[in-house]
Amino acid sequence: MSIDKTAIRNAATVIVLRNRLQDPSILMGQRGAKAAFMPNKFVFPGGAVDAEDAQIPLATPLPEVCTDRLRESAPEDLHHALAVAAIRELWEETGLILGRPGEWTDNVPADWTSFASTGHMPVAHGLQFVFRALTPPGRPRRFDARFFLVDADEIQGDLDDFTHASDELSHLQWVKLSEARKFDLPFITEVVLAEVAGRVTDPTPPQSVPYFHNNDEASLFLRLRGYPMPDHP
Structure with missing residues (x-):
């Protein structure tokens, strides 16, 4: 399939x-x-939603507040595919399992055979929607990206075992949050890191989510669910 x-x-x-x-x-x-997109940069695991992601069953759903925020300024049923894509990309790029023990009852799509072979079903209850960003115009690829925060305690297995990871990301490593800005990061990753740093001590999903919206007219910091971003000096 060709990609526009x-x-x-x-x-x-x-x-x-x-x-x-x-x-x-x-x-x-x-x-x-x-x-083609952000060469050499250090990033979080992630990628585009696939068409079949909407059909993958989740053993547990997203938190309700996250579903509500994901539905804002987006197709109402997209939240499920986004959660599935997050779990799939985490598995593909790192080999880490966000799931619980269980057997698939339907035919397993090709992209999920290796995940299913671990004996787990994907779960989304631990995913917290914390940021949304639209790639600015003029880039070789543009994404409407939703960032999910998840506590490592929700991951099954050895957190330091990346043997099942694809080769899309190299130098996979746990980076101290206080030292992350020493790496070569995309601008938006630095912005998201600041948001994450502010949420470290709060285990609950945010009631309001920042949205960095870029189009041909302007770059705007908005908030999903009501409140504009405060002005920064």
């Missing part, structure tokens, strides 16, 4: 937070030098 490179694709990104109350760290990897 000018189209804005929905995408999901996962920020795994480890040891949040002691010495918090986040999982990051480096994109390849020849990648």
Whole structure:
């Protein structure tokens, strides 16, 4: 299937937070030098929503407040596909399992055979929708990305075992939250890191989600569910 490179694709990104109350760290990897989108940058695991993501069953749903925020300024039923894409991309790019033990009752799609072979069903209850960003015009790829925060305690298995990861991200590692800005990061990743730092001690999903909206007219910081972003000096 050919991809329209000018189209804005929905995408999901996962920020795994480890040891949040002691010495918090986040999982990051480096994109390849020849990648069309953000080459060489250190990023969180994530990627575009696939058409079949909407059909994948979840053993547990997203928190209700996150579903409500995801429905805002978006197709009402997109929230499920976004959650599935987040879990799939986390598995594909890191080999980490966001799931619970269980057997698939239907035919397993090709993209999920390796996940299903671990004996787990995907779960979304631990995903917290914390940020949304639209890639500015003029980039080689444009994504309407939703960022999900998840506590590492929700991950099944060894948090340091990346043997099942694809080669899309290299140098996968747990980065101290306090040291993450020393890496070569995209601008939006730095913005999201500030949001995550403010949520470390709060385990509940946010009631209001920042939305960095870019179009041909302006770049705007908005908030999903009512309240504009405060002015910054």
